Amino acid sequence: MKQFIKKVLRKILKENIFAKHIEAMKLVYNKHKRVCKTQSENKKYFLEQCIKFRTYSSKKTYKLIKNIDIDIDEDNHFIYAVDTMKQIRTSSRIIGNITIDYERLLNNRLEDLENMTNQKIIFSIKFLLNKMKKEIEKSSSKYNKEIKDNLEEIKTSKATTFYSALQRILFYNQLLWQTGHRLNGLGRLDKILETFYLKDLENGKLTKETAKELLKDFCVILHKYYWYKSNALMGDTGQIVILGGKNEDNSYFCNDLTFMFIEVMKELQIPDPKVLLRVSSNMPRNLMELSVKCVQTGIGCPLFSNDDVVIPKLIEFGYPKKMAYEYVTAACWEPIMPERTLDQTNITTINFVVPFHEMLENEELNNITSTEKILELYSKYLKKYCDKVIELLNKVKWQYDPLLSFLTAGCEKEDISLGTAEYNHYGVNSVGLASTVNSILNIENLVFNKKQYTFEELNNARKSNYNDDKIDFVKLLKNQKEKYGKDNEHVVEVTNYITNVVNTQFSLYTNKFGGKIKFGLSSPGYITEAEKTEASLDGRKAKEPFAVHISSEDSQAYTELVQFASKIDYSGSRFNGNVVDFMVSPDFIENNFKKFVDFMMTSIKVGFFQMQMNVVSSKILIEAKKDPEKFPNLIVRVWGFSAYFNDLPEEYKEVLIERALKNEGKCKE
């Protein structure tokens, strides 16, 4: 007995189980705060619940799966339960931000997926299915018979109906959330569900109306654990549905379900799940019209991903051609493959300003007399910076993951965390490119061309955080004509030069699984990274946010920003999400609907990579910030997701208000 206690104690100490348990509990506690009006409300909830709180090591995933409590929504067509009081204890990063191969899961019964190493997982899933069946039977759910049959089918056969296919997707999706995976994408649902939908329509089991009802309930129930699923910010759930898309023969794929999903999002007016529409120049105009109408409601989706530009880059990078046409995206927009993937797209962030400031610190500025020289020196520092990024990537370890290995074809024999998936690429995102480009253009204009200031003078002003009383450097530096976002050859050239330095440096790297690095010009870090960054020569003061993705600070013509974005070089490894981000006032689309659709259709041809829009007026945002209770359902687009405005931290609200004002050509009062 003594020996046993000693053994248990040693294990607890060695693996720091207690601390990890508390950490997991704290995380859930803090997340739950999001839906409580007061601290005490949250405390009360937690005191009641914490007795059920359990954590499991990832090796004991099967135990966790068996032990979850089921909660039932009696009016919903589906059962979907995530027990937030059961958690995985982690010591490494849990693989996440991917989409599992739902198509494979729909086309195989559970036993067909059986393999050598994961008997325990299969057993636990069967156990859970039986438990769910019992619970639903006991419940007063309106749909208990149907749900029970749909659950049974997961074990015994391929998915047979549209309805049961949706339930199966939810079931496996629920398991991912339950076992600590975050930002779980849902894949090309219009394509995956097509055969089920058509068959059911034909045999009379389904009408368009009932299909739409099912999709509505599907989205509603996915939205259920919004507070828990949200990552750093409320809304950041990564529940992304991919719709439409170009086929390998260049035709465009879309069907009833493509339209239906967008209609459902438009009608439900919830920020999550979110929709990404793969667009192409030969897509039907009415699909774009519907999408613009959806965007116009302000819910921030769909996000548009331009297959004409994206797919060739994926092929060039090395994804097999056939698979490139099947791409989905990670939580925000980073293209990944919909199967056999470990690709982790957001491991860290490049802050382009950091190496630029290292250069300013270490070089003799008065000797730098041309833009070429700046670029040459900056490359040196940027390369070193990239090497540090690589060092960091090399240290990343993935949590042992029996469930995901089970769900991923090809990972039967060895765990996916050891690199047994087909695609094992690493991705990073970036911030501060606009600041860096503008810094260089400002030096070029004010120091080299106009000789208005010396390099030293500008840098000293910067170091003082622009506290000079006599000269308003901020205005001067922010108001130069040439800047990031202008489709002027020189601006594009400087931008592409810089990203190519990173591209070249990364091209030399492969990770321990044989994967490469990819990076992109959009990142959620434009506020958090900027908070750590001192003032920059674009007139940005210390801690002030960076530009959002590919956007413009001025009330610039949308066509110009799109033209600029289309001239950026996305080749090599530079395709890890590149989003043009617009603010649009609601009246603008309302009053110019046809022309706005024309603009979107032509912009695809012009060649943007990806695009998203915030359709909201500054007036509403300002009012909502002042008086949140009046606007409980106001949705905005942040990073790559939609969120309730009221759920956002104040600094994010500020950024949105400021951008809306600038877009409308107004100044902050």
Next chain:
Amino acid sequence: MLITNIQRFSLHDGPGIRTTVFFKGCNLRCPWCANPENLSFEKEKYIKDGINGVYGYELRIEELEEEILKDNLYYEDGGGVTFSGGEALLYFKELEPLLKRLKDKQIHICVETALMVKEELLEIALRYVDLFIIDIKILNDKNNVIGGNVQLYKNNVKKVFENNKKVIFRIPLIKPYTYNKENIEEIEKFLTNYRPEKVEIFKIHRLAENKYKSLNKKMLEIKEEISDKEMEELKSKLNQLNIITEICQI
């Protein structure tokens, strides 16, 4: 050529998605002018939000062409270029080679004009312009505070229609200048002769106030607002002439 602004993705100056070019300099002096920076034919210094700047920059015709062609792909759905100002037609002699090249490229050309210009300038425009957006302001010489010759204007309008050009009329409404009983009657009488695509009527707004301030000038005070009812009345009067009339919120 002296230009104050080239506005891309312009949606209100003609059909489709357009690029609007604002030329600097005008031969009229409408007291309510919304573009005071486009009156003088010279560059003008300004101070806006504490920043010094200059209204107007010289652009060579090739540079202007390059700028216009940047959004060429967007012009496909009926869009194109709109020349505005100031009085754009005053630049047409100089602009002719570009107009020709744009016409060759089948780019839709539109001009916003008060049309109080010499006939030879109008002749050039008639060769290239697809759509004329013509102001109707004060139609009698008697109380004409804006300058310009009303008869010349009327002859020019007649000529535009004789050449079967598409026309949109724009009527800026402000009391007592353009909106008074006598002038409105004149306008109605004038319009009975023509079949424009449509007539756009709008109230003079104060959006230009900051521009006036930046030039250290004072914007005209609007003493008596035109009511929405009065706008509607005018609209229905013009509709009765079988002319499509829109009230524009600019």
